[in-house]
Amino acid sequence: MKIIIRLTILSGLIFLVSCKSENGKTELKESYSLSEQEMLQDFEVFESIYKKANAGLYKYHSRSEIDSVFSKNKAEIKDNVSYREFYNILWNVIDYTGSCHNELTYPDSLDSHLSKQKIFFPIPIKYLENKVFTNLEYKNIPIGSEIISINNVNANQFVTSIARYVSTDGFNKTGKYKKIETDWLPFYIYLSEGKLTQFEIEYKAPNSDSPKKSTIESVSYKDFYANYNKRYSKEFESKFNNDYSYQWIDSLSTGFLEVHTFAMGGPETDGHKKYAAFLDSVFTTLKTQKVETLIVDVRGNGGGNDPNDLLLYSYLTQREFKENTSAFTLFQEIPFQEYYIDDDVEELKNDLKEEHSILKEGKYYQNNNFNKVWKSRENAFHGTIILLIDPYVASAGSLFASLVKSDENTVVIGEETLGGYYGHTGHIPVNYELPNSKLHLTFSIVDLNQDVTQLSDEKFGDGVKPDFKVGQSYQDFMNNRDTQLNFAIQKIEKL
Template sequence: MNKTVFFPLLFFMVSCIGLAQSVDDPFSQKRMRKDLEVFKNIRLKANSGLYKYRTKEQIDSIYTWADGAIDRANTYGDFYNIICQLTDFEGSLHNDTRLPERYNQSMKKEQNGYFPYPVKWIEGKWIINFAKGEIPLGAEIVSINTIKMSDIIKNLYKYYTTDGVNTTGKRIGITYNFSKYYRLHYGLSPVFEVAYRPHNSHEVQNATLKGIAYTDYYKNVRQRHSEPFDEVDYKDWEEGETYSYKDIDGDTGILRVNSFSLGNKQSSSHGRYLTFLDSVFTHIKTKGIKNLIVDVRYNGGGTDPNDLVTYSYLTQRNFKENKQAWISFKKLPYLKYAFTKIPRFLRPLGAGKYNKMFKNNFPEEIDGKFYQDENNEDHQIRKPRPHAFTGNIYLLIGPRVASAGSLFAAMVAGNDNTTVIGEETMGGYYGHNGHTPMGYILPKSGMAVFFSVVNLEQDVPQKSNQRYDRGIIPDYDVPQSYNDFLQNRDTQMDFTIDLIRKNKNR
C-alpha cells in the first residue's frame, strides 16, 4: 500500500530496468558498504526527521549494528533487509525503501516457496484469515518452521513504516503482504511446519503446508475471509465514494471522509467538496443534530487544504496547520543520487527552482535548521465556519489513518467536545515528517529510498493520553472482536452508536 503524501514528488520517477535478478543473488560486502555510506550521508544531510523519535546515540548505535550486519551478509536480500531496518527505525510513515523493478518481477515469477494463507491480527493473536485451507479459519498461528509467530511479526515490521514506534499501522501491511514479507526475511521455503491452536482450544495442533507461487498467494489474499470488511484499508478511493453523510436518527449523523485526495484549492474536486461540506453542516444546524460521528478510519491522507477546511466545520477555535515546520538543508543535497530521469550534468539547473522554493518557504535559519516564518500559508490563522458543529463529536480512527488524515484526526481529537473511538492511528498526534518527499537511488544496489523532508509540529493541545512517539491514542480502544471478524461486522461503529444511546439515557 502506498501512503498518500501532501505534495507531488519533486522528481519524476523511473523504474530501474535490467535483466531479471533474484534477491537471493550474491552481493558483495564492498558494494554494501558503499551504499550504506551514501544512505547514511543522505539521511544526515537531508532528513530532518532523523532525530525526531531517536537520539543521536540511538542512530549511531543502529548504524554500528548495520556495519556489523554487513559482515554477516552475503546476498542482495540481506542488504535490502539492513536498509529496511534503518529506514523503519527512524519512525516516519513517509519513509520507504523500494527494490528495483527487476527484483520485483523476479519475485512475481517465483513458483514455489511462499506461505499459502493470509493472516490477520484479532484480539491480540495472529490468526488464519482464509476459509478454504488446511488450517481452520480463525485458528491462532503459534509458530511457523519452529519460529514463534510473535518473533516472526517483529522481524516483518521493518517492511511497513509508521510514525514513531507505532505498530498498529504495520498490521495493514502484514495483513495483505504477510507471505511476501516472510519470503524477504526468511527466504523461500518448500514446506511450512505450522503449529496452530483452533479457536477456543488450548490444544496445539500441527500441519505441514506446501509452499505456493507468489501469484497464488495473492489470489488467496483477494479471497481472504475479511476482504468484504477490510478492503477499505487498501482502496484507491474514487471521488464519488470518498465522502458521505447520513442521519441515523433525529439527534445523530455520520460524516465519513475516506481520503483528502480531492485536489488543491484551485481544483474542481476541491470545489465540489466545499459545496458538500457547506450543505451538510447547514443541514446539521437546521435539523438540530446533537451527536456527530466523524469516521476517518480509512483516510490515508491527501492534499491541502481539504483536511483544514473540514476541521473548520468541527471547531470553535482559531487554528493553523502547524506550530512550526523546518528542513535541514539550504540546497538540495547529493543531486548525483537523486531519483530522477534528468541527466546528472543537468540536475543543478533543474534543482534551481526547488532551491528557490525552499528558500522562500523556509527563510529563517536557526542552528542549522531552516524554518517557515509567519508569512507562510501553513501559519495562516484559520477561523471556524459560522455554522461549525458545536455538539458531541465521536471520532472514529484506525491504523490506516496517516499523513493529512492523522493531522486532521489529531486536531479533532484535541477538541474538548470529542470522544475518540477505535484503534491507534499510524500517523502521529503531535507531528510528523511530511509535505515534500524526496527520493534517491543507492548507486551500487539501485535501491530507491524516499523520505519527506519537512519536520512538522501540529497545532494540537497537549493531552495526557497522547504520546509523542505514537499514533493518536483513542479514548476507547475498540479493536474488532473475534465474533465480529467471523461475521465481518463493524465492532467500532456498533460500539459508538451504543455509547451515544447510553449517553442520551443518562
Template sequence: MLKSKIILILIFLLPLFTFSQNEKWPAEKLKQDLTIFKQIREKANSGVYKYRTKKEIDSIYSWAFLEISKPRTLLDFYKIMLKITDFEGSLHNDTTLPDDFLNKYSSGNLFFPYPVKLVENKLIVNFQNSEIPLGSQIHSINKIKTNTLLGVFHKYYTTDGYNISGKSIGIGSSFAKYFEMEYGSQKAFVVEYSLPNQTEKITKTVAGISNDVRKGNFKNRHSLPIDSLQYGKIKTKYSFKVISSNTSLLTINTFAIGRNAKDKEHLIYKKYLDSCFQYLSNNSQIKNLIVDVRNNGGGTDPNDILTFSYLTQKPYRENSSAYVNFQQIPFPEYLVYEETEPQKQKEERKDFEDEVKEEFPTLMNQKYIQDQKFNLVLQPDKNSFKGQIYLLISPRIASAGSLFASLVAGNTNAIVIGEETMGGYFGHNGHTPIEYELPNTKIKTQFSIVNLEQDVPKKANQIFARGIIPDHEVKQTLEDFMQNKDTQFEYTLKLIEQE
C-alpha cells in the first residue's frame, strides 16, 4: 500500500519492560508513551491536521489520557492507539503491537470459523460449509449486533479521510482476527443469521477454530475467483486485450512495477504501454477503452504518472502542492532503522534527511515546500487515447492507485464505474514512510510524511475527505455474489452497448 521512496524499518533498543498478556501496565508508563506518540505525530506527521482540526485532535487525546488514568493491559492500550491512528484519516497510517507479544498472544487462540464479505452492506457468509449456508446474512455473533461489530472493527484498518468503504477490505480478510483481538479467544460462537433471500432468523452455535484452519478457510473462500487479487500476491501486474470490435481493456493491478524510472521492470512496462497505445492509435475503430484498476493498492513512481500520460489530452502534474513538516527528523531517539550498527544508523539518517532537504528546501508558513523540479509539468504521450474511457474503481484502490484514478476521474472524459475508493480524490499523505517505536510498550507507529494535494479539479460529485466517487455506483448483488459474477464489468459492457 505504500508508495515508498525511502523505507525505515525499526530496530530501537531501550530497556524493555516485560508484561504478560493480561498483566496491566502502570498508568505512568502508558502516559509517557502516549505523550511521546502525540509529540511525534505533531512534529513529524504533516497529515495530522489534514482532515481534523486541532481542537478535534486535542479532544481525542484528552479522551485517550482519561482512558489510561488507571492501569491497562497492553492490548487495551493498543486499541486506544488504533482509534487515534484511524481518526487522523490516512491509509498510510499503521500502528502495530510488538512482534514478540503478538506471536505469543496469537498462539493457541481460537477464531470465528468462516470467512465473511460485505455484500449490499450486509455481512455475508463467504464459505461453503455444512453449518451456516453460503450466502447467509449474519445478524449477530455472541449477541453483538453486526452493525456494532463493524463499527468497532473500523479502527483496525485505516483509510483516507472519512472513508468507510475501504474498511470492507479489512473486514473481508481479517474479520476473525479483529473479533479475536477485540473480544478474546472464543471456544464457541452463537450466530444469529438468516438464509439467503429470507428474513427468518436462525440461531446456531459453531466451534472456534485454530489460526491455521482460519487461514486455510480464507484461502478456500467462495469469492476467491472474483477477489483473489485484492488479498493475494499479484502475478499478472498488467494486461491489455481487445474484447470487441470497438472496445479494449487495460488492466493495471498494481503500480509496484520496478522501484524507479531506471528500473528494468519499469522500462519493460513503459515499452508495453507504448505498444498498446500505438496499436490503439493505429486502430481508430476502437473507440472505447476500459481501464480497470479495481485491485490496485498502490506502488511506486513513476508508474502511475506514466500510465496517465496515455489517457490525457493536456499537460499535467503529479500534484498541485506538497510539503513536509521537517528537514531534520524529530525525536530520532525513537526512530526505527534498517541498519543495526550505530555508525550505519547515523549514515542512514543523514541520507534520509539529505533527500528530504533536496526535495523540500523552502520553509514557508512552518512548512517545507516541494521544489518544482520534483513536480514537473508533463505532456501527454503522442499516442494518448482519444476515445471514450471507462474507469473501473473499487474500495481496494489506494495510494498511487488512487492518485492515478483521481487524475483520470478529474482530468479526462472518463466515465467512472464501481464503488468509492479508500484513497482520497483531492489528496493524501504518502511517498515517504517513517516509523517510530515507543520506549515503554514497544508499540510501533508508521506514517507517510508528504502531505500532497493532487492536481485535480473540484467536481460536483467529489467530496472533501472522501475517496473517488463513481459516476455510476455499481455494487455486487447477493445473486451476483453467489454466482461470482463481475457486476461492474458486465455493467460497463452494457453501458457501452447502449452508446
C-alpha cells in the first residue's frame, strides 16, 4: 500500500472556502462540480460492477439485504452532496458486504493536493482495553494520555466513526479498531469529519484523574507521518518487520518461529526458495531435537504469495489438506471493460478460463489442477503448537491461522484476526474507475471456502478467534512489553 492514501479528484473540480462551524472552530468547506446526475451515474456503474463481478457480494448477507443497502444509500444522493459525502455513500455499501480486500480510493491528483494541506489530526494513537491513548508526547499532552473526547465527541463514539473505513471479512470488528493505530489514521478522520483546521482534545494524563483540554492545530500529512515515525510504540512494533526468523528458547525447551508475512514471492522466485530452505532446516532441527512445544508467531501477517502459507502449514499438520474446499468467480471475461483500468484483460481472461473452468449454476469453479492435495511433510512437527495472532492477520495470513487452529494440537493466543476463519474473497484483485468521480474501486474476484474444521467457537463471518483472548495491556504498552508472548511463555511453563 502507498503511504499516502489515494484521496484525490481531478484538480479542476475542487475549490475551498473557510467558515465557522457551530462550535466556533474554523472548518474548511468543499464544493465540487459533480452534479446529482453524475453521482447517480457513478453509483449505478458501481452497483452494476459489484453485482456482475464481485463473487463475495452475497457471502454474508442475502440478496434482498444487499439490494436494500444499495437502494438506501442511492437515495442519499442529492445535488448538495459533497465529493467526500459521495465517497461515504459508496463506502457504506462496500463496508457492509464484508471483505478485507475491498478498497475505494480517490484518484492520485487530490491525493497529493490534500496531503499538503494542514487538515489532518497530528497525534498517532493506541487503542487498548477499549480506550484511546496518545502514542506520542505532543505539545503539552504526555505519552499515554487517555483521550476522553475529540471536538466534544466521546472518544469511543469518535473511534467508531473512523474505524468503519477499515474493511474486514464478515462481521469482524476487532480489525477495524486495531488499524486506526496505523498511518492511515488521519485520512480515516478526514473521511469521517471533513477538513478541520484544529482539534480540541479532552484527555487525562497518566496517573491522573483530572481531565484537561488542549486545542491543537491540524497538520499536513507529511507532518503527521513524521510524528508517526516517532511514535512511542515503534520500537516494540519493529519486531514484526522481519519477514521470518527462528530461535531456541532454552529456558523453556521451546522453539520460537516468527513468520510476519507470506510476501516472499511465488514458487519460482528466489525469495520463495530461500524461505522453503529455511523452513526445511528449522523443522529438521525440531525433529532431530525432539522438541515438544513450538511457538508460531504470525502477528502482523497480512498475507502474501501462494504457496508460502500452505508450505508452512504442511510442516505443522499430520493431515492431507487443500487450500480450499471450493473457489469460484462469476466470470471468465472481464465485465464492464470500459471502466477497467488494469492492462491484463487478455491475460486474466486466459488465466480464468484455464483455472476456473467448471461452470455450475452461473459460477466458474476452480479445477483440481490449481487446488492440489498437500501432504504432511516427513519432518513435520508433532508436538504442541502455540499460535500467536492479532487483528492485522488477514488474507493468506488468516487462511494459514485457520488451518492451524483446525488441528487439535494447537493453542491460539491473541486477538481475533481481521481475515475470516471459514473463508474469504481474495486471490485476484481487479481495479475499476468510476466515470465521473474517478474514484478507484478495488476488490478481489474469487470467493473461497477454506479447508477447516467446523468449531463451536467459530461462527460464520468470524475471524480466527483465540482460545485465550489477550491484547496488549496499557502498562505493557507504557513499558514496551509483549503481553501476548509473555502470556504464551507462562502457559508453556505450566505444561
